[in-house]
Amino acid sequence: MSSTTTISSPSPRTRIAWSGQTKQKLLAFASLLALIVVFSVLKPDAFMTTDNFIGILQSTTVVGVLALASTFVIITAGIDLSVGVLMTFCAVMGGMAMVNGGLPMWLGIPITIGVGALCGAISGLIITKLRVPPFIATLGMMMLLKGLSLIITQAKPIYFSDVEGFENIALGSWMENLIPVLPLPNGVVIFILVAVLCYIILNKTVLGRYTFAIGSNEEAVRLSGVNVNRWKVWIYTLAGGICGVAGLLIASRLNSAQPALGQGYELDAIAAVVIGGTSLSGGVGTIVGTVIGAFIMSVLVNGLRIMSVAQEWQMVLTGLIIILAVYTDNLRRTKA
Amino acid sequence: MNKFKLLMLSASLALAGFSTQLQAADDEIYIPVISKGFQHQFWQAVKAGAEKAATEYKVKITFEGPETEQQVDKQLDMLSAALAKKPAAIGFAALDSKAAIPLLKKAQTANIPIVGFDSGVDSDIPVTTAQTDSKAAAALAADKMAEKIGGEGEVAVIGHDQTSTTGVDRRDGFLNQLKEKHPKIKVVDVQYGGGDHLKSAEIAKTLLQAHPNLKGIFGTNEGSAIGAGKGAKEAKKSIVIIGFDSGKAQKDMINDGTIAGAITQNPVGIGFKTVEAAVKALKGEKLPKVIDTGFFYYDKTNMANPEIAAVLYD
Known part of the structure; x- marks a missing residue:
C-alpha cells in the first residue's frame, strides 16, 4: 500500500474524477431508469413483462461480460479490439475440448477460460515486449483469432448437443429453484458474479490500483520503480480470461460455437464501457458504470424494437444516445 | 444538469412521436418478419415484397435482420423482442435453426404461427416455408x-x-x-x-x-x-x-x-408469400409444407421487362 498511495494521488485529474464518480454513477443509473420508464409508459403491455425483462437481461450478458473485460484495458488507456473474436475463439476451443475431445464439462470450462487468459497474455506481451501499440496489437490478434477459429472448425459450427447440461450454463435457472418468483437465467447470474469479481479486483487489489495508476500516468508509475509491463500483461490476461467466460455464455446460449461470429461485438462492448463513464484516455472508470452502460444499450435496443421503430432509425438513435451520454459525462466533469 | 434534463425530455418526446404513429395501428394484425439480414439488396427486395403483401392484406409488419449472417445471438434477441409484442404471427428465416428452437417452442405454446422463409427453419414448428425451389x-x-x-x-x-x-x-x-x-x-x-x-x-x-x-x-x-x-x-x-x-x-x-x-x-415473391402465408394461417387455411416462390431465367433480351427488372438487384 505504501508505494501505491504515492502513485495514485499526484495527478489532479484523477482526484477530480474520483470525487465525481458517485455523481456519474447516479447520472448513468438515472438515464437507465428514465429509459425504462419511457418505454414502460409507451408500451406497457409488451415492454413491462417478465418475459421481456428476462430477454433484456439475457441479451445483456454476453456484451456485458465483454464490456467488463474491456473496462480494465480501457482504464489503463489501452484498448482491446480482439474481445469479440477472442470470445468466439474460446467458444471454439471449448467445443474442441468438450465435443471433439469428449472432455467432461468441469474440465472444459476451465480450458475455455484458460484459452482466453492465454490469448490475453499474448496480446499483453505483444504490447509490452514488442512495443506494438494496443490498437494494432489487438487488431492483429482479432484477425489472427478469427482466422484460427475458421480453420479449426472448417468454418462450420460446433454443436454442444451431446454435452449434457451445457445449455444450462446460460439458459437454465438455478435461481428458479431457490427463489421461484425470480426465474433469472444462469447467464445473468454469471454476469452479475463476474461483475462483482471485477469490482473486487479493480477496487480492492493491487492489480486494480495499478490499473488506475498506469492509466493516469504510466511514466510516473514506471519512475517509481514499478514493473509496468508485468502488470500490463496481467491486466490483458485478466481481460482475456473474462472473454473466455463470455465465450462459454454465448456457446451455451446458442448451444454451439459459431466460428464466424464475434466481430463487431468489441465495439458494442466499448460503447457500454464509455456510456458507463470510463474515459478512453485512461485513469477513470468504474465497474458499476460499465454494468449500467451495458444495460442502457440493451434496454435501448429492446425498447426501440418493442416500439417497432425501423431498424435504420434504431441505429441512428443508438448512435445519438452514445454521443449524448459521453457529452453529459464531459459536461459534469468540466463543472466538477 | 438542466441541459441533461432538457436532452432527456427531447429524447422522450421524439420517442413519443414515434409511438403515436404506431398507437393508431394497435388493433391491426401485427406480423414481425425476422430475416437473415437487412442491408443487402436481396433482403431489401424481400422486405419490399413483405410490405406489398402487408398493404394488400391490411396487416402491419416490421422487417428486421442482423447486420451479418453470423450474428445468431442478435437474431435471437430480435425474435425474443418480437415475441414480447404478442404478434399474430411471425415470419422467420433462421440463421441457425437449432439455436432458435427454444424461442420457437415458446411461440408455439403461445399459439403464434411461424412462417419460415428463404432457408427457413429446420424443424416442424413452422406452418409452412416460402422459398425458392x-x-x-x-x-x-x-x-x-x-x-x-x-x-x-x-x-x-x-x-x-x-x-x-x-x-x-x-x-x-x-x-x-x-x-x-x-x-x-x-x-x-x-x-x-x-x-x-x-x-x-x-x-x-x-x-x-x-x-x-x-x-x-x-x-x-x-x-x-x-x-x-x-x-x-x-x-x-x-x-x-x-x-x-x-x-x-x-x-x-x-x-x-x-x-x-x-x-x-424472386426475393420480392419470397417476402410477399411469407406475409400472405401468415395471413392465411391466421384464417385457419391449410398450407402446403413448402411454398415455391418462383424463379426466372433472364438474359440480354428480357432484362428490362418490368417483371424481371423488379426482382433483379445491383
Whole structure:
C-alpha cells in the first residue's frame, strides 16, 4: 500500500474524477431508469413483462461480460479490439475440448477460460515486449483469432448437443429453484458474479490500483520503480480470461460455437464501457458504470424494437444516445 | 444538469412521436418478419415484397435482420423482442435453426404461427416455408445450357459451396437434369470457389486449360458466375456461361455477352408469400409444407421487362 498511495494521488485529474464518480454513477443509473420508464409508459403491455425483462437481461450478458473485460484495458488507456473474436475463439476451443475431445464439462470450462487468459497474455506481451501499440496489437490478434477459429472448425459450427447440461450454463435457472418468483437465467447470474469479481479486483487489489495508476500516468508509475509491463500483461490476461467466460455464455446460449461470429461485438462492448463513464484516455472508470452502460444499450435496443421503430432509425438513435451520454459525462466533469 | 434534463425530455418526446404513429395501428394484425439480414439488396427486395403483401392484406409488419449472417445471438434477441409484442404471427428465416428452437417452442405454446422463409427453419414448428425451389431453378439452368450448346459436349460447374442447402441443391438440380434430359452432355468437373470472384476465376481458367473442348460453365451463385466470366475473358475463350442471382457485375457481363444468362430467385415473391402465408394461417387455411416462390431465367433480351427488372438487384 505504501508505494501505491504515492502513485495514485499526484495527478489532479484523477482526484477530480474520483470525487465525481458517485455523481456519474447516479447520472448513468438515472438515464437507465428514465429509459425504462419511457418505454414502460409507451408500451406497457409488451415492454413491462417478465418475459421481456428476462430477454433484456439475457441479451445483456454476453456484451456485458465483454464490456467488463474491456473496462480494465480501457482504464489503463489501452484498448482491446480482439474481445469479440477472442470470445468466439474460446467458444471454439471449448467445443474442441468438450465435443471433439469428449472432455467432461468441469474440465472444459476451465480450458475455455484458460484459452482466453492465454490469448490475453499474448496480446499483453505483444504490447509490452514488442512495443506494438494496443490498437494494432489487438487488431492483429482479432484477425489472427478469427482466422484460427475458421480453420479449426472448417468454418462450420460446433454443436454442444451431446454435452449434457451445457445449455444450462446460460439458459437454465438455478435461481428458479431457490427463489421461484425470480426465474433469472444462469447467464445473468454469471454476469452479475463476474461483475462483482471485477469490482473486487479493480477496487480492492493491487492489480486494480495499478490499473488506475498506469492509466493516469504510466511514466510516473514506471519512475517509481514499478514493473509496468508485468502488470500490463496481467491486466490483458485478466481481460482475456473474462472473454473466455463470455465465450462459454454465448456457446451455451446458442448451444454451439459459431466460428464466424464475434466481430463487431468489441465495439458494442466499448460503447457500454464509455456510456458507463470510463474515459478512453485512461485513469477513470468504474465497474458499476460499465454494468449500467451495458444495460442502457440493451434496454435501448429492446425498447426501440418493442416500439417497432425501423431498424435504420434504431441505429441512428443508438448512435445519438452514445454521443449524448459521453457529452453529459464531459459536461459534469468540466463543472466538477 | 438542466441541459441533461432538457436532452432527456427531447429524447422522450421524439420517442413519443414515434409511438403515436404506431398507437393508431394497435388493433391491426401485427406480423414481425425476422430475416437473415437487412442491408443487402436481396433482403431489401424481400422486405419490399413483405410490405406489398402487408398493404394488400391490411396487416402491419416490421422487417428486421442482423447486420451479418453470423450474428445468431442478435437474431435471437430480435425474435425474443418480437415475441414480447404478442404478434399474430411471425415470419422467420433462421440463421441457425437449432439455436432458435427454444424461442420457437415458446411461440408455439403461445399459439403464434411461424412462417419460415428463404432457408427457413429446420424443424416442424413452422406452418409452412416460402422459398425458392433450388433444384427446379438449377434444372432450368441445365435446360438453358443444353439449348445454348446444342445439346451435346462438355460442361463444368463452379459451385459456391458443398455444404449449404443452396449450394448442394443448385449443384444437384443442374447435374440431375443433365443426366435425365440431356444425356449427351458430359459434366467434366465440379469445383468450389466459395462464391469468391477471384477464386472462381482461377478455377474457370484451370478448367479451360484442362478441358480445351469445354463448351459451358454453370456458376451457382453471383460470385461463381462472375468468376467464370472473368476466367473466360482472361483465357480469351468464348464459352456459354449460365449464372445465378443478379448483382451489377453479373448484369453487366450478361449485357456484354460474357455470360449468356442467369437464373434469378424472386426475393420480392419470397417476402410477399411469407406475409400472405401468415395471413392465411391466421384464417385457419391449410398450407402446403413448402411454398415455391418462383424463379426466372433472364438474359440480354428480357432484362428490362418490368417483371424481371423488379426482382433483379445491383
